[in-house]
Amino acid sequence: MTYTQLLRGACALAAIALAAASAQAQIKIGVVLSTTGPAASLGIPEQKTVELFPKEIGGEKVQYIILDDASDPTGAVKVTKKLIIEDGVHAIIGASTTPSSLAMRDSLADAGVPQISVAAGRSIVFPMDDKRRWVFNTAPSTALMASAIATHMKANGVKKAAYIGFDDAFGEDWAVNFAESAKAAGIELVASERYSRAATSVTGQTLHIKAANPDAVMIGASGTAAALPERSFNQIGYKGKLYQSGGVANPDFIRICGADCNGTIVAAAPGLVAQQLPETASFKAAAMRYANTYEGAYGPKTLTQFSANAWDSGVLLEQAIPVALKSAKPADRKAFSAALRDALEGLKNVPAAGGVYTMTPTEHNGLDEQGVVLVEIVNGDWKLLK
DSSP states (O other), rough: OOOHHHHHHHHHHHHHHHHHHHHHHHHEEEEEOSSHHHHHHHHHHOOOOHHHOOEEETTTEEEEOOOOTTTTTHHHHHHHHHHHHHHHSSEEESSHHHHHHHHHHHHHHHHHHOOOEEEEOOGGTOOTTOOOOOGGEOOHHHHHHHHHHHHHHHHHHHOOEEEEEESHHHHHHHHHHHHHHHHHHEEEEEEEEEOTTTTTTOOHHHHHHHTTTTSSSEEEEOEEEEEEEEHHHHHHHOSSSEOOOOOGGSSSHHHHGGGTTTTTTEEEOGGGGGGGOOOTOTHHHHHHHHHHHHHHHTTTTTTHHHHHHHHHHHHHHHHHHHHHHTTTTTTHHHHHHHHHHOOOHEEEEEETEEEEEOTTTSSOOOOOOOOOOOEEETEEEEEEEO
């Protein structure tokens, strides 16, 4: 082998080593979303949002590795382990749903990798323990949304209410929090029903609720599957007021539910109606940054609760990564992930699409009452209730 060939070989090896070192040094963010399956109407706008995230933060390149959990908690655990073991991610955004977010928690905590869930279940981050100290979430919690709904019910003369929701962790989280909020508001809960995300009929459950004669019904469901009880209540002639969680706050739900949803009141993240927020809202500018960026990319009337929640996960990372870089470098995965967790927990007064986030060692959602608005579905659009 000639000297020239040796030199070329050495240069090639050096280039490969440099490229490998560069890849290792960049910040890797795993993203676990439901882009197929029953929760796809949540995961697809979330994926579209992540695609708008900055590719460089704090002077470091950021790679986002997006994987689909197929709306299945088992699938969420599988792709989470892949992201940790094979891809060496520093943090994970996800999942889209409460059941998948809960299923991922142990693997992430055991690996020392922080999780920013975009789901709303209060049980994702509460009560704080050794596992949940690695978990944060950006959606307004079920507790915040349930309280806002119960307050509105009381103000509008509701004395008796009923509940129907999914027969999974999301539905149970809503059942518990709505029951607590209703009780605090002096509202009697006269019926409580469940149904599967894959159900094709809930006539038996809605008839049972109608027989209990509630003034209003809270539906604890998400995505297009939440339209099923709405249709059923209309078919059986129920005349009371219907309420939904932010889990329905997207155009797909309105399209599927159609006229059956007119007049439904939804508790949602403020970013859904960013343009309608009062100018006095302390986070209006931040919410409009989200709205203008997302609609600029995907067109008018494309905002959703889920894209807003995903956007805010990016905002939190934008704030936390520069802080983490002061004490650790991405090449040391374990140290940087721990530093990023600490930086997320230390965030204070961060304005975003969903409100203002202030994290503490015991509070990893960080939103207060500003983080929930009530909107009414009026002729296929969202109308902010003042």
